Amino acid sequence: MTVSFFDLHADLPREGPGLDNSTRRALAMTGMSGALDIIDMGCGPGAQSVVLLDALPEARVTGIDTHAPFLAEARRRAAAAGHAARFTAIEADMAAPPLSDACADLIWCEGAIYIIGVVRALRLWRRLLRPGGMVVFSDAVWTTRTPSAEAREIWADYPEMTTIGGVRARIVEAGYRNVGGFLLPEEAWDAYYGPLSARERRLREEFGDAPVLAEARAEIAARQAFGYEFGYAMFIASPAAA
Numbered sequence: 001m002t003v004s005f006f007d008l009h010a011d012l013p014r015e016g017p018g019l020d021n022s023t024r025r026a027l028a029m030t031g032m033s034g035a036l037d038i039i040d041m042g043c044g045p046g047a048q049s050v051v052l053l054d055a056l057p058e059a060r061v062t063g064i065d066t067h068a069p070f071l072a073e074a075r076r077r078a079a080a081a082g083h084a085a086r087f088t089a090i091e092a093d094m095a096a097p098p099l100s101d102a103c104a105d106l107i108w109c110e111g112a113i114y115i116i117g118v119v120r121a122l123r124l125w126r127r128l129l130r131p132g133g134m135v136v137f138s139d140a141v142w143t144t145r146t147p148s149a150e151a152r153e154i155w156a157d158y159p160e161m162t163t164i165g166g167v168r169a170r171i172v173e174a175g176y177r178n179v180g181g182f183l184l185p186e187e188a189w190d191a192y193y194g195p196l197s198a199r200e201r202r203l204r205e206e207f208g209d210a211p212v213l214a215e216a217r218a219e220i221a222a223r224q225a226f227g228y229e230f231g232y233a234m235f236i237a238s239p240a241a242a
């Protein structure tokens with residue numbers, strides 16, 4: 001058998017750098033609580049959805065993702081945590097979510113906004129927000145103004161990547177204001193790469209090497225070698241007054 005991307009990624013705790021604590025910290029920075037309607041764009045296997053449901057006992061979360069097995073896993077985790085009735089999973093493109101206008105108090109998007117880009121996402125999602133609503137997202141950022149050629153090569157698939165200041169400028173360009181944010185700690189990378197690395201090793205021992213495994217090893221090694229040049233940051237944005 002040739003190991004596929006989804007053999008490597010199935011049932012990992014999370015699909016990108018992040019921490020439950022960082023999700024809770026960002027939620028606290030919104031100042032929002034109570035019976036919120038939340039959309040988790042690119043929810044993957046539901047790591048953030050479950051943290052939000054745990055933190056907000058009256059909230060409802062709708063997870064949007066294009067990969068059905070991730071949605072099934074998110075549903076399973078929400079149910080295991082006792083939140084089945086407050087979690088809905090929808091297989092859909094985050095660029096065209098089948099949701100009505102003004103249906104959400106919060107739009108959450110950890111590690112997935114790069115798929116359609118910050119400015120496009122914020123503009124497209126504006127119609128979904130109720131008055132006072134906010135968007136919380138995390139994204140890869142340069143932590144230096146002059147990334148090395150090696151670091152640029154690592155992120156060649158994300159040419160729009162910029163600094164925290166650059167993302168904040170895009171938030172304003174999209175018609176929002178910056179409410180707050182923070183750089184995720186190094187443990188956020190460990191929380192993703194630790195389980196990914198263990199899975200990579202196990203699959204290689206069982207089935208032999210495969211391109212997808214080599215890619216994962218290279219990605220993890222690049223973080224170790226050049227991680228001081230890039231990070232992951234959380235951003236909180238609210239629509240600017242019209």
Ligand SMILES: C[S@@+](CC[C@H](N)C(=O)[O-])C[C@H]1O[C@@H](n2cnc3c(N)ncnc32)[C@H](O)[C@@H]1O
Pocket residue numbers: 013014015016017018041042043044045046047048064065066067070092093094095109110111112115
């Ligand atoms: C890097 S993962 C992040 C997943 C999750 N938020 C997490 O942190 O574990 C990106 C997710 O976006 C999903 N995705 C990719 N393209 C998408 C699209 N156009 N619309 C919705 N989800 C998408 C992928 O299936 C994947 O679950």
